[in-house]
Amino acid sequence: METVHLKINNIPVEVPKGYTILQAAKEANIEIPTLCYLKDINCIGACRVCMVEAKNRRGLLAACVYPAEEGLEVFTNTPAVIKSRKTTLELLLSTHHKKCLSCVRNNNCELQRLAAEYGVDEDRFTSEEPIYEIDDASPYIVRDNNKCIQCMRCVAACKNVQSVSVIGPIKRGFAVHVGSAFDKSLNDSPCVGCGQCVVSCPVGALTEKSQEDKVWEAIADPEKQVVFYTAPSIKATLGESFGLPVGTNVDGKMTAAIRRLGEGVKIFNMDFTADLTILEEANELIERVQNGGTLPMFTSCCPGWVKFVEHYYPEFIPHLSTCKSPQAMFGAVLKSYYCEKNNIDPKNLFVVSVIPCTAKKFEASRPDLRSNEAYDDVDVALTTRELARMIKRAGISFNELEEEDYDAPFNKATGGGAIFGATGGVLEAALRTAARTLDGEFKKVDFEEVRGPEAVRTVTYEVAGIKINVAVTSGLGNARQLLEKIKKGEADYQMVEIMACPGGCINGGGQPLLSDSIRNYVDYKALRSKALYDYDAAAEFRCSDESPVIKMVYDEYFEAPGKEKAHKYLHTTYVPRDKYYK
Ligand code: SF4
Ligand code: SF4
Numbered sequence: 001m002e003t004v005h006l007k008i009n010n011i012p013v014e015v016p017k018g019y020t021i022l023q024a025a026k027e028a029n030i031e032i033p034t035l036c037y038l039k040d041i042n043c044i045g046a047c048r049v050c051m052v053e054a055k056n057r058r059g060l061l062a063a064c065v066y067p068a069e070e071g072l073e074v075f076t077n078t079p080a081v082i083k084s085r086k087t088t089l090e091l092l093l094s095t096h097h098k099k100c101l102s103c104v105r106n107n108n109c110e111l112q113r114l115a116a117e118y119g120v121d122e123d124r125f126t127s128e129e130p131i132y133e134i135d136d137a138s139p140y141i142v143r144d145n146n147k148c149i150q151c152m153r154c155v156a157a158c159k160n161v162q163s164v165s166v167i168g169p170i171k172r173g174f175a176v177h178v179g180s181a182f183d184k185s186l187n188d189s190p191c192v193g194c195g196q197c198v199v200s201c202p203v204g205a206l207t208e209k210s211q212e213d214k215v216w217e218a219i220a221d222p223e224k225q226v227v228f229y230t231a232p233s234i235k236a237t238l239g240e241s242f243g244l245p246v247g248t249n250v251d252g253k254m255t256a257a258i259r260r261l262g263e264g265v266k267i268f269n270m271d272f273t274a275d276l277t278i279l280e281e282a283n284e285l286i287e288r289v290q291n292g293g294t295l296p297m298f299t300s301c302c303p304g305w306v307k308f309v310e311h312y313y314p315e316f317i318p319h320l321s322t323c324k325s326p327q328a329m330f331g332a333v334l335k336s337y338y339c340e341k342n343n344i345d346p347k348n349l350f351v352v353s354v355i356p357c358t359a360k361k362f363e364a365s366r367p368d369l370r371s372n373e374a375y376d377d378v379d380v381a382l383t384t385r386e387l388a389r390m391i392k393r394a395g396i397s398f399n400e401l402e403e404e405d406y407d408a409p410f411n412k413a414t415g416g417g418a419i420f421g422a423t424g425g426v427l428e429a430a431l432r433t434a435a436r437t438l439d440g441e442f443k444k445v446d447f448e449e450v451r452g453p454e455a456v457r458t459v460t461y462e463v464a465g466i467k468i469n470v471a472v473t474s475g476l477g478n479a480r481q482l483l484e485k486i487k488k489g490e491a492d493y494q495m496v497e498i499m500a501c502p503g504g505c506i507n508g509g510g511q512p513l514l515s516d517s518i519r520n521y522v523d524y525k526a527l528r529s530k531a532l533y534d535y536d537a538a539a540e541f542r543c544s545d546e547s548p549v550i551k552m553v554y555d556e557y558f559e560a561p562g563k564e565k566a567h568k569y570l571h572t573t574y575v576p577r578d579k580y581y582k
């Protein structure tokens with residue numbers, strides 16, 4: 001590997017050729033501040049916060065785009081550099097609605113942090129502040145351009161990572177702002193709801209549509225019985241909101257905290273319906289393979305991916321598994337089986353799912369997922385961030401809590417259900433159960449070949465004389481490339497797992513927001529995934545079909561995978577959507 005040698009603040013550094021000054025500085029343990037740069041997503045040198053000085057170079061250099069050159073001597077902290085950064089921040093603040101006290105990003109905002117570190121005068125430059133209407137028409141994302149600093153990270157996440165491109169800069173000069181085509185609401189665009197724009201935003205301009213108040217109201221209502229369930233990935237991420245290291249598993253503390261949100265609140269384990277999805281999905285795959293059904297079969301548990309197919313590749317709708325997602329299955333199980341068994345009027349059962357993304361808020365509002373026309377199966381879908389805010393507001397000392405278990409009867413699940421939160425996990429769990437169904441003697445449990453960060457993983461397995469070609473990918477840009485290959489007949493698979501968010505739900509658009517220092521320099525996706533794989537490795541049951549809760553619900557209600565009642569409550573349909581509208 002060719003390297004270059006340079007000095008950063010007089011410290012000699014050797015880095016691979018092609019590194020930028022920003023990357024080289026990190027090698028010398030010097031962090032240069034950034035606002036628009038985001039690793040692997042946005043590198044446009046636009047915000048000018050990362051300016052540095054270099055010997056024998058005129059003016060200041062943008063460290064995020066300027067290459068680390070042989071012999072270069074860089075200074076990251078000179079009076080000229082500090083003055084430039086301070087002025088840039090003061091100019092940004094001149095048009096920024098400084099409502100820090102009530103902003104959901106208070107104490108977690110990159111602009112606020114830098115303003116404090118550089119001691120800026122927030123009113124040094126005054127100007128006529130443009131007033132933008134807040135776009136809160138969609139059921140999942142709110143855009144407040146009055147707080148936008150036009151870093152273009154959201155635009156890059158939507159275009160470069162997701163290949164969706166429904167947002168971009170509109171107008172020119174002082175009037176420029178970010179929005180959807182023709183300045184329409186996001187709700188009137190073919191946005192898939194993934195929320196990757198939200199987790200990329202350094203300030204409070206993009207947030208999930210909060211439903212916390214609805215949950216507080218239900219908790220205070222004596223008529224309502226409130227039940228929560230948490231998606232597989234939440235246990236691996238919620239702790240970050242309470243200052244715990246990335247990748248800390250907080251399963252037991254999370255259940256204890258939710259139970260303390262109000263009297264009578266129950267907390268169930270969504271890994272159970274991840275297992276249930278596997279039973280139905282493995283059965284569907286075997287049916288399709290043995291009876292000439294539409295192949296490859298695509299997983300359908302990610303609503304961002306499902307909406308992407310509906311908008312952009314409706315011809316692939318028959319390839320989507322008809323299984324509802326674990327979130328939607330749990331809502332259906334609760335408002336049918338659970339209510340019948342416990343003599344509860346489904347209208348009085350208030351169902352709250354805690355989920356990793358904004359797409360699942362959209363999913364909860366889909367009329368085609370209702371198992372009864374009179375009510376939604378899922379009343380509210382809260383992101384991990386919203387749950388953390390509720391726990392904080394309730395005054396619960398999260399880190400001090402003793403670990404507690406989930407509530408019966410949906411307290412037991414398998415490692416197969418838990419790994420749903422990481423890319424490859426759904427396919428691995430399906431392979432575990434499908435292999436055991438086809439060959440009772442099949443012993444392999446760890447399908448490590450489908451795990452990992454590569455853009456697309458493809459593997460061929462042979463079970464009971466049947467060859468199964470599988471593929472896994474995450475991130476919709478990668479998904480689009482895979483779909484184009486399948487369309488051209490260049491790829492032949494039986495089953496394909498696709499998750500909209502790069503790395504899967506552990507990196508969902510509703511997960512805790514990480515500072516630039518973590519996002520740009522730490523492999524947080526690997527750490528969060530590891531928490532789930534460690535949980536799986538230590539689980540009492542590894543294969544979804546071994547779960548005692550699964551056996552209970554089939555014996556008492558759904559009979560067997562794919563049977564009539566299972567089909568009625570656990571499967572769904574999809575709609576082709578216009579490419580230009582919702
Ligand atoms: S939610 Fe996803 S698809 Fe929609 S604007 Fe954001 S990044 Fe783009
Ligand atoms: S909404 Fe956020 S991410 Fe998008 S341009 Fe504005 S500040 Fe940047």
Ligand code: SF4
Nearest residue numbers: 302304357501505508
């Ligand atoms: S990958 Fe997970 S977090 Fe991302 S949109 Fe899909 S379900 Fe949501």
